[in-house]
Amino acid sequence: MDITILLFDRFTALDAIGPYEVLSRLPGATVTFVARTRGVVRTDVGSLGVEVATTLDEVARTDLLLVPGGPGEAQERAVSETVEWVRAIDATTTWTTSVCTGALVLAQAGLLAGRPATTHWGALHVLERLGAVPVESRYVESDKYWTAAGVSAGIDMSLALLARIAGDDLAQMVQLGIEYDPDPPFVGGSTRSAPAHIRAALEPGLRYAD
Amino acid sequence: MDITILLFDRFTALDAIGPYEVLSRLPGATVTFVARTRGVVRTDVGSLGVEVATTLDEVARTDLLLVPGGPGEAQERAVSETVEWVRAIDATTTWTTSVCTGALVLAQAGLLAGRPATTHWGALHVLERLGAVPVESRYVESDKYWTAAGVSAGIDMSLALLARIAGDDLAQMVQLGIEYDPDPPFVGGSTRSAPAHIRAALEPGLRYAD
Numbered sequence: 068m069d070i071t072i073l074l075f076d077r078f079t080a081l082d083a084i085g086p087y088e089v090l091s092r093l094p095g096a097t098v099t100f101v102a103r104t105r106g107v108v109r110t111d112v113g114s115l116g117v118e119v120a121t122t123l124d125e126v127a128r129t130d131l132l133l134v135p136g137g138p139g140e141a142q143e144r145a146v147s148e149t150v151e152w153v154r155a156i157d158a159t160t161t162w163t164t165s166v167c168t169g170a171l172v173l174a175q176a177g178l179l180a181g182r183p184a185t186t187h188w189g190a191l192h193v194l195e196r197l198g199a200v201p202v203e204s205r206y207v208e209s210d211k212y213w214t215a216a217g218v219s220a221g222i223d224m225s226l227a228l229l230a231r232i233a234g235d236d237l238a239q240m241v242q243l244g245i246e247y248d249p250d251p252p253f254v255g256g257s258t259r260s261a262p263a264h265i266r267a268a269l270e271p272g273l274r275y276a277d
Numbered sequence: 278m279d280i281t282i283l284l285f286d287r288f289t290a291l292d293a294i295g296p297y298e299v300l301s302r303l304p305g306a307t308v309t310f311v312a313r314t315r316g317v318v319r320t321d322v323g324s325l326g327v328e329v330a331t332t333l334d335e336v337a338r339t340d341l342l343l344v345p346g347g348p349g350e351a352q353e354r355a356v357s358e359t360v361e362w363v364r365a366i367d368a369t370t371t372w373t374t375s376v377c378t379g380a381l382v383l384a385q386a387g388l389l390a391g392r393p394a395t396t397h398w399g400a401l402h403v404l405e406r407l408g409a410v411p412v413e414s415r416y417v418e419s420d421k422y423w424t425a426a427g428v429s430a431g432i433d434m435s436l437a438l439l440a441r442i443a444g445d446d447l448a449q450m451v452q453l454g455i456e457y458d459p460d461p462p463f464v465g466g467s468t469r470s471a472p473a474h475i476r477a478a479l480e481p482g483l484r485y486a487d
Binding site: 080088249266 | 317328377415426429436437440468471
């Protein structure tokens with residue numbers, strides 16, 4: 068199975084690497100990181116650079132597309148080359164997926180029109196504006212389109228998708244292999260559970276809004 | 278705060294990137310990825326390459342050291358340059374930390390002698406042989422030495438460590454920012470909960486044992 072992960076300047080590292088850690092363990096999978104230009108693509112924080120050896124125009128098809136999000140997403144969503152590539156590659160996929168604000172790129176390409184989908188909690192209103200039906204959920208499955216909530220949600224989505232692709236046993240082996248038995252130090256990882264003052268302090272700094 | 282993450286050939290991506298995603302969001306933090314040689318360092322699966330611009334001999338001190346694990350750890354632990362650098366840099370740190378089998382590198386450097394510590398469940402016996410007191414726990418704190426269990430456990434440890442460094446409010450902001458409200462599709466993410474046949478199928482392929 069060919070797995071293609073789209074990168075762009077100022078993507079959020081874990082959006083891409085969480086799913087990579089899970090999906091790359093599918094036997095026979097080939098993972099390719101792609102971007103508009105070859106070279107090192109830097110994350111939002113800037114101190115991590117990921118090598119990209121393949122450009123968009125070199126990839127005409129894939130089995131699974133994954134689009135991460137991050138502060139750079141808004142800029143990337145405005146680039147017609149990227150949006151047109153996403154639309155074209157989607158016509159060849161078995162699965163088209165996103166994590167966090169990567170869903171907005173899919174929506175911009177028209178792929179989520181009228182579909183239930185999710186994204187980072189701070190960007191649900193943008194997803195709606197772009198024609199999707201926003202759902203507050205860890206991840207949302209709509210035919211071949213799987214969208215995950217913010218950043219860390221891509222791990223949960225990828226394990227569930229791996230189970231769908233290759234069966235529960237393999238997904239459970241991967242989950243045990245990466246010892247994914249999470250135990251967050253706080254309960255407030257979602258807007259449903261976070262203290263109001265934490266959300267209020269965080270919200271102005273979010274750059275996910277359009 | 279200077280945060281230094283040691284990389285080596287065939288490290289496990291999420292071991293390093295989970296903590297990076299959390300700790301890099303500490304205001305004023307500078308994250309540096311270091312390795313013995315400059316260039317692209319590849320993960321265990323091989324399809325992800327991370328840029329390393331800084332070599333070990335260029336880093337004489339840091340505030341927080343993080344050592345990830347992965348199949349390449351056993352080879353790296355046998356390199357005296359690496360082990361001696363870890364021992365020397367540890368003398369300058371406020372926090373010395375590891376994820377997964379990165380703990381074995383710390384143990385090899387003599388830093389965990391007689392200390393409670395943890396690592397990937399498949400490598401606890403190696404940790405014991407190297408002089409630490411193995412503990413089956415999501416993460417273990419022993420003075421300035423914080424060690425996390427396998428792969429994904431680095432996220433939990435880093436959030437707890439961030440709370441210790443900068444207070445609960447910042448850690449909760451980061452947790453909400455990365456929407457860390459995990460919902461694994463299966464319960465078997467630890468050896469305590471995994472079905473016996475899953476563990477039996479996975480164990481022979483683990484390359485963590487020495």
